[in-house]
Amino acid sequence: MSRRCELTGKAVMSGNNVSHANRKTRRRFLPNLCQVTLISDALGRQVSLRISAHALRSVEHNGGLDTFILKARKTDLSTRALKLRTDIEKAKAAVPAAA
Secondary structure (H helix, E strand, O other), X not given: OOOEOOOOOOEOEEEEEEOOOOOEEEEEEOOOEEEEEEEEOOOOEEEEEEEEHHHHHHHHHOOOHHXXXXXXXXXXXXXXXXXXXXXXXXXXXXXXXXX
């Protein structure tokens, strides 16, 4: 399992540890990933995703999983999130036709 957020694409970064003597050694900056279960209103089911804490706050700020995924760039989303996006788009398109 890669260390990459499924919604924002945030991944591992690299940099330097700098000592007091100004020696530089390589280090990794890991994203704060959380395994969360979010509810999709359009699909009416729960979805389990591995996302960063920043993405979780962004999802809540944007009004839920459905609106966040529909606004997100396709290049940032994982393959699971892209499939979820197409499912949400199909569900939203089917709702006005039924009403």
